[in-house]
Amino acid sequence: MSLNLVIFGPPGAGKGTQADRLKSKYKIKKLSTGDMLRAEVASDSPLGRRIQSVLDAGELVSDGIIIELIGNCIAQSECEKGFILDGFPRTVPQAEALDGMLSGMNRKIDHVLSLEVDEKILIDRIKVRAAETGGARTDDNEETLKKRLGVYRAQTAPILPYYEGKSLLRKIDGMATIDDVTAQIDVILEARQVV
Ligand code: AMP
DSSP: OOEEEEEEOSTTSSHHHHHHHHHHHHTOEEEEHHHHHHHHHHTTOHHHHHHHHHHHTTOOOOHHHHHHHHHHHHTSGGGTTEEEEESOOOSHHHHHHHHHHHHHTTOOOOEEEEEEOOHHHHHHHHHHHHHHTTTOSTTOSHHHHHHHHHHIIIIITTHHHHHHTTTOEEEEETTSOHHHHHHHHHHHHHHHHHO
């Protein structure tokens, strides 16, 4: 049986950290669209250069590019046991496209793990991440983060009612410690196995 998860939340909510833990614990593939896009930027391809300007502006890369990227990954055999999506879907059309892709493969999302964190805390966390990573992420600055939060509110948060309507949304207190957030997720995933 595969385990197909989405980890959801605003920038700086801790999605990547929890996705890494889920990947190790459940031996599922982590698919981070942000990491994939940054790898494309690092390759300095013409597409990468176009993507860099979108990332630096704090905007979203077009749904078409992202859906193709994820579609190619999900179809690979390394995703057979399941996956954790980090940073995708980020728009309702992406969520709908994901459902379409999965149902074509006779699969479905099991849980959308939504990390809830106050905005003020996000800004502080991103400042810490920028200092820790030595500015490796050029979009980790206060100005771009404010833009990214605006984009999150306008384009990404509308996904929440979409998944709530499908009874897939699991709300998690993302302001707890990292270990406590992991524990909250474990409770949700273990409940699933008992049923
Ligand atoms: P992240 O590492 O998830 O914070 O993503 C960094 C940046 O990559 C975002 O601010 C967007 O510009 C872009 N990005 C990542 N995932 C997506 C997505 N699913 N749709 C559109 N743009 C994305």
